[in-house]
Amino acid sequence: MSRIDNRWFRHDSWARRHKKMIVGLLLVAILLFLTVFSYVHHEEITNTLKKIEGIGKEEKKEKEKPAPEKEEGEPEKPLVSPDQPMIALTFDDGPSIYTEAIVNRLEEYNARATFFVMGNRVQPNADLLRKMREIGCEIGNHSYSHPDLTKLTPEQVQAEIESTNQALAEVFGSGASLVRPTYGAVNDPVLQMPYPLVHWSVDTTDWQIRDGLAVIDNILGTVQDGDIVLLHDIYETTKDAMMALIPALQERGYQLVTVSELMEARGVTMQPGQKYYHARK
Ligand code: ZN
Secondary structure, three states, X not given: OOHHHHHHHHHHHHHHXXXXXXXXXXXXXXXXXXXXXXXXHHXXXXXXXXXXXXXXXXXXXXXXXXXXXXXXXXXXXXXXXXXXXXXXXXXXXXXXXXXXHHHHHHHHOOOOOEEEEOHHHOHXXXXXHHHHHHOOOEEEEXXXXXXXXXXXXXXXXXXXXXXXXXXXXXXHOOOOOOEOOHHHOOOHHXXXXXXXXXXXXXXXXXXXXXXXXXXXXXXXXXXXXOEEEEEEOOOHHHHHHHHHHHHHHHHOOOXXXXXXXXXXXXXXXXXOOOEEOEOOO
């Protein structure tokens, strides 16, 4: 072999060794990239899931700790602390196939809400309505078949409201004491009904946007102590939002109470034919 061949041979052999090293380094780099990428990707998915469902999982663990033994003669803790912030979540138009999940979430967090139900949905959902009452929720009247009450005669208005209370009376022995007028629309015949009319101070527009995360943002971005929040338990997106919102609102210090509890805690006596929007301080 000539000197030149020898040199080339040596060079070639060095290059091949070098090539192996480069390939090795590349493989290590690719493996590192894949590991980091899958970790970051996994983190992203986990964070999104947490946002939708898992908020408050940590607190839940806290809650699962056994309660300290109650001292003999210690007074019962009141259901509502009047000086602490509170809001009333209200759900219209149900019950629907999504309502039970909301009720279960409320129960899980020892929270309450007010459900303004439609009369024609009472009988098929009697068990669920009983469960609402059992966990301290309030049931209100949202008409029998959801017409715009202001387009009806006074007799028709009365029939819409009273037939709903009759349906509730068949389940509970008495009707609802609060009415939420459909579309929030009132006129004289509606105002003359012998019930307080519950409106709202936070409109989530959940019926329009149908986006759980946007509903969450709407509420967390605007809600304040004493608000009444309008929601509809007939949308899956609203149900999804509640999974995160109920713990998230409690985490921010809000007690989740019924409309009647809110008003009572703020010293408001509700009167027939009066409209109520909130009980802010
Ligand atoms: Zn409605």
